[in-house]
Amino acid sequence: MSGYALAGVKVVDLTQYVAGPYATQVLADLGASVLKVERPGKGDVYRHQGPVFANGESASFLTLNRGKRSLELDIKKEEDRARLEELLEQADVFVENMRPGSLARYRLDYDSLAKRFPRLVYCSISAFGQTGPRAPEGGYDLTMQALSGLMAATGHAGQPPAKIPVAALDFGSALYGVVGILAALMQRDATGRGQWVQTSLLETSLAWLSMHIVTLLLGGDEPLPTGTRSPFFAPYEAYRTADGYLVVVGTGGRDAWHALCDALGRGELADEPRFASNSDRVRNAEELRVELEAVLSRERSEHWVAVLGAAGVACAPVQRLPEALADEQTRALEMVGALEHPTAGAVPTVRLPLRLSDADTTATEPPPVLGAGDGRGFDV
Numbered sequence: 001m002s003g004y005a006l007a008g009v010k011v012v013d014l015t016q017y018v019a020g021p022y023a024t025q026v027l028a029d030l031g032a033s034v035l036k037v038e039r040p041g042k043g044d045v046y047r048h049q050g051p052v053f054a055n056g057e058s059a060s061f062l063t064l065n066r067g068k069r070s071l072e073l074d075i076k077k078e079e080d081r082a083r084l085e086e087l088l089e090q091a092d093v094f095v096e097n098m099r100p101g102s103l104a105r106y107r108l109d110y111d112s113l114a115k116r117f118p119r120l121v122y123c124s125i126s127a128f129g130q131t132g133p134r135a136p137e138g139g140y141d142l143t144m145q146a147l148s149g150l151m152a153a154t155g156h157a158g159q160p161p162a163k164i165p166v167a168a169l170d171f172g173s174a175l176y177g178v179v180g181i182l183a184a185l186m187q188r189d190a191t192g193r194g195q196w197v198q199t200s201l202l203e204t205s206l207a208w209l210s211m212h213i214v215t216l217l218l219g220g221d222e223p224l225p226t227g228t229r230s231p232f233f234a235p236y237e238a239y240r241t242a243d244g245y246l247v248v249v250g251t252g253g254r255d256a257w258h259a260l261c262d263a264l265g266r267g268e269l270a271d272e273p274r275f276a277s278n279s280d281r282v283r284n285a286e287e288l289r290v291e292l293e294a295v296l297s298r299e300r301s302e303h304w305v306a307v308l309g310a311a312g313v314a315c316a317p318v319q320r321l322p323e324a325l326a327d328e329q330t331r332a333l334e335m336v337g338a339l340e341h342p343t344a345g346a347v348p349t350v351r352l353p354l355r356l357s358d359a360d361t362t363a364t365e366p367p368p369v370l371g372a373g374d375g376r377g378f379d380v
Contacts, residue, residue: 004031005359009185011093012037012084013068014075014108016044018141018170019125019201020097021064023177027093028067028363029352035087036065036368040072043370054344057367062347066339067363072371075106084108088117092194093181097125100135110196121184123197125177130198139201141167148205153212153223162225168208169201176204229289234281235260238318240293243300248292249314251278256313263311264295339366 009032013024021036021044028034038044044061052059071087073080088094094113096103103109110122124130127139145151145163155162180197188194206213211232212223223231228247230236235250235257250260255278261270269275269291274284281288296304301317308315324330334351341347344366351362 003359004361005356006031009033009093010091011035011095012087012091014094014096014098015125017046017097018064018167019174019177020095021046022171023123023125023174023181024068024095025064025066025363026174026178026352027095027181029361031360031363032093034068036068036070037073037075037084037087038070038370040074040371043070043072047370054341054347057341057344057347062341062344062367063350065367066349067365068368070368070370070372075108081106081108085116088113088120091117091120092185093121093123095123095125095177095181099138100124100126100128100130114194114196117194119188119192119194121181121188121194121197123177123181124199125173126198126200128202129200141170141201144169144201144205148202149209149212149223150205153209153225155225156227157225159225169204172204172208173199173201176207226285229285231282233278234285234288235292237285237289239289239296241296241301241304241317242298245318246296246301246304247316247318248296248308251281256311257281259311260308260313263308263313264292266291266295339364341366342369 006027009027011024011027011032011034013020013034013036015021015024015036016038024034024036036044042048044065046061046064047058049058049060054062073084075081075084096108101109104112107113110124113120113122126135127144128134128137139147142163145154145168146161148169150169151161151163154164176199177197180199184195184197209223215231216222221231226237228238233249233251235248238245238247248260250257257275257278258267258270261267273280275281275288275291305315305317319327325336330336335353337349337351338346339349347366349362354361
């Protein structure tokens, strides 16, 4: 390895909660020097967010802030804003996730800073975006899953709405923010000027719903809750076995429908009119489930993984998280490690899911103790 790809890039991080901190953690993982500006005495809201703590340090905060340093500044105070502007004069990137318009009162909005620091790449991550009637409003991952149409399509038919069980839109908008920052830094090499990178949770959700949006606007059905079932392919869902559930992919780019029927000893299903084509199977997915589970439920998932795998049919048992962490493939990828924190002790950490052949990709410094920066900005 020859170090980090973003070594020398300086980032001022004025974010808290999830989306902003994860974006800046990714930059830190890639080698950027990230200075996290926090409220004096309180810090990031997630420093106090339970339910799990390690010697007083929140698991949530520890998850999202490795590789950074912390500096306490109150942007409401003129002298602290002056200090922040000194840092911005050195910085390449500024990341914020405040409500749109709220930083203008402190002259920390994009228009104000672009005049004083024309090379600065300014990234804003918000709930609704920077324009439109709802732009000034705040929002959370949960509210944006609900408003965007994503939650209405999640869960099982006839059951209450369900959320995706991770902060998917927070993490997704963070990654789009990083993509925009990297693109803006690259363009700055040619133009000498920074620019405003904008993304939001609502835009992220709509982008992820793009296949459903295009299908709907071309005359198809709106997406409704189908559990693990796909509205585009069948068989393509979780089916009950003797000891749990097995997801089976029997169609798609490589249609394995006939191979699946033969492996299950139900070759006659392959050309039955209800199931002859993928469209037929999607239309009759519930009848298809009954037929497949009648066979799959006779044996354990492990049995079917061997049988279907030998037949070239993609499948996988539905594992719980402890099982996934114990999986030999997870261990081989070395996704989970630990960093030594001065207060919390050994902190589990999940590395950036990215490898570069000639650069490191995960920060080796633990999340910062509040205000532990040395006050010299980006100097080491």
